[in-house]
Amino acid sequence: MKKVKDKPHYGYYALPIMTGLSALIILAGILVFLFAMQIIGIIILAFGVYLVASYGISIHFMRQDRAEDVSEILKLAGNENVLDVGCGLGKLTNGIAKQLNDGKVIGIDIWDKMEIPGNSAEKAYENAAIEGVRDKVEFSFGNVLDIPFPDTSFDLVASSSVLNNLNSIDEKLNALEEIYRVTKPGGRFLLVEPLRNLRGFFTFTPFAFWMLLKKDDWIRLLQQSNFEVHDYLYRYGVGWFVVERSISAKSV
Numbered sequence: 001m002k003k004v005k006d007k008p009h010y011g012y013y014a015l016p017i018m019t020g021l022s023a024l025i026i027l028a029g030i031l032v033f034l035f036a037m038q039i040i041g042i043i044i045l046a047f048g049v050y051l052v053a054s055y056g057i058s059i060h061f062m063r064q065d066r067a068e069d070v071s072e073i074l075k076l077a078g079n080e081n082v083l084d085v086g087c088g089l090g091k092l093t094n095g096i097a098k099q100l101n102d103g104k105v106i107g108i109d110i111w112d113k114m115e116i117p118g119n120s121a122e123k124a125y126e127n128a129a130i131e132g133v134r135d136k137v138e139f140s141f142g143n144v145l146d147i148p149f150p151d152t153s154f155d156l157v158a159s160s161s162v163l164n165n166l167n168s169i170d171e172k173l174n175a176l177e178e179i180y181r182v183t184k185p186g187g188r189f190l191l192v193e194p195l196r197n198l199r200g201f202f203t204f205t206p207f208a209f210w211m212l213l214k215k216d217d218w219i220r221l222l223q224q225s226n227f228e229v230h231d232y233l234y235r236y237g238v239g240w241f242v243v244e245r246s247i248s249a250k251s252v
């Protein structure tokens with residue numbers, strides 16, 4: 001009989017890439033140590049060990065066995081129609097669903113398995129059932145660069161650790177334009193992203209750290225996309241931005 005899980009798990013981000021990369025660097029360090037220059041081998045090995053340690057620390061701070069607690073930053077009426085873009089296994093989706101009564105959250109994702117092992121709608125539904133919000137969520141395939149919903153569909157759009165991973169500033173702006181398009185006038189967008197700052201330097205792997213943007217960079221991009229910035233919260237190296245598509249703002 002299949003064992004029924006009693007705890008959700010939201011997956012370790014970039015685990016396959018980090019495991020492969022660290023193993024390669026450590027192996028290269030050993031080979032260089034044995035067959036070439038010992039001192040260079042030790043430096044390469046030390047870097048490999050540093051990668052493993054920094055990934056371990058970032059995993060510890062991810063707290064992947066619980067849904068995101070949004071109560072501190074988002075005050076919801078409970079009947080909102082919500083979209084979570086790049087929802088993964090539903091960490092933010094389920095956290096928002098917990099604040100709803102008759103509202104609903106739709107999570108869309110391209111289910112990239114290199115970003116999260118086992119990334120799928122099935123696993124996201126499994127987590128939602130464990131969290132007790134199965135009836136308030138829906139998961140389906142969808143790309144944030146081409147969101148499969150009509151204009152002004154949602155009271156709230158949310159996104160956590162997705163826009164940062166897009167390849168360029170142009171792609172980030174493209175995603176923000178799409179998010180703006182599907183947000184109702186007067187509706188909000190919650191952006192959750194790890195930030196490039198001193199804390200991030202010690203808690204994220206060097207590769208992840210150099211991809212991060214600073215708080216002011218995100219604010220600039222949000223404003224450039226016509227959002228009005230309302231609230232900001234900083235928690236465990238991560239910035240939480242709550243912005244609004246104003247009622248009088250232009251349509252796209």
Ligand SMILES: C[S@@+](CC[C@H](N)C(=O)[O-])C[C@H]1O[C@@H](n2cnc3c(N)ncnc32)[C@H](O)[C@@H]1O
Binds near residue numbers: 010090161165
């Ligand atoms: C680091 S994970 C974060 C998942 C989730 N938001 C969370 O907080 O646990 C990034 C997610 O973004 C998804 N993703 C990447 N590019 C995407 C795109 N263009 N459209 C939609 N989802 C995307 C990946 O498949 C992955 O599930």
